[in-house]
Amino acid sequence: MVLIDGKKISAEVKQELAEKVLKIKENGGKVPHLVAVLVGNDPASETYVAAKVKACNEIGFKSTEMRYSADMTENELLEVVKSLNEDDDVDGYIVQLPLPKHISDEKILMAIDPDKDVDGFHPCNLGKMVVGMPTYLPATPAGIVELLKRYKIETKGKHCVVIGRSNIVGTPMSILMSRKSEYADCTVTLCHSRTKNIKDFTLQADILVVALGVPHFLTADMVKDDVVVVDVGIHRIASDKTKSGFRLIGDVDFESVAPKCSYITPVPGGVGPMTIVSLLQNTLLASERK
Numbered sequence: 001m002v003l004i005d006g007k008k009i010s011a012e013v014k015q016e017l018a019e020k021v022l023k024i025k026e027n028g029g030k031v032p033h034l035v036a037v038l039v040g041n042d043p044a045s046e047t048y049v050a051a052k053v054k055a056c057n058e059i060g061f062k063s064t065e066m067r068y069s070a071d072m073t074e075n076e077l078l079e080v081v082k083s084l085n086e087d088d089d090v091d092g093y094i095v096q097l098p099l100p101k102h103i104s105d106e107k108i109l110m111a112i113d114p115d116k117d118v119d120g121f122h123p124c125n126l127g128k129m130v131v132g133m134p135t136y137l138p139a140t141p142a143g144i145v146e147l148l149k150r151y152k153i154e155t156k157g158k159h160c161v162v163i164g165r166s167n168i169v170g171t172p173m174s175i176l177m178s179r180k181s182e183y184a185d186c187t188v189t190l191c192h193s194r195t196k197n198i199k200d201f202t203l204q205a206d207i208l209v210v211a212l213g214v215p216h217f218l219t220a221d222m223v224k225d226d227v228v229v230v231d232v233g234i235h236r237i238a239s240d241k242t243k244s245g246f247r248l249i250g251d252v253d254f255e256s257v258a259p260k261c262s263y264i265t266p267v268p269g270g271v272g273p274m275t276i277v278s279l280l281q282n283t284l285l286a287s288e289r290k
């Protein structure tokens, strides 16, 4: 069993990006600039945004965090989006989700200039992905493909089972894995909360991407020998064994599943660090396109 080290691979990609930034600087170019908009103070969102800003600083990107209180109105946020669309200094930006309930995610995401949508969430960018045109790929699926690629995991003709159909992970992942390309070309099954007898599908999987948001959902009896397991879940559970009083677990029951796998991603340190790297890659792409 090989443990897929997302921390190591993300450090490698960040190093490559840092070298590209150095070259841009040497040539007198403009360094890529990412803006992260955070509304309210959801603790998980605060952690994610802080990690994104830190990663930008590490590789020499310019980054700006824009924070607003949870009671800002939808129109006020739309004004922020409009000003970011018009600001030539900003190459790409993200509006961290979830937004407060009184603000429509859809309305805000639709207002983002697709050329600056480095999350790849705008329907224009998702549509380009579906037809195989160059675009910003959603960060988590793109990060997973990068891991498969760097570990040289065979995907052609394999059966990839994706569990979860969210707009930001499961659905785009299923599309990416079915594309005709070197690190895809799979037969894909998309399972979700309404799938009956899900074990019938997971037992057929050569590659399993688990992104349904249920702690320890996938157990050893649900997988065949030598499966590749990618765990997208991340859950905080209480623990008296750590200083912080909690530990992170995924959607996969790692202890029982890992011994059956050819490759598996751990939580933490698997998919998570790759998500940020994809965002940085998209931001570089945004600045190069300009």
Ligand code: GUN
Pocket (backbone or CB within 6 Å): 094, 095, 096, 097, 098, 119, 139, 140, 168
């Ligand atoms: N919330 C959870 N993941 C993400 C992400 O990748 N981008 C944004 N904007 N919000 C998120």
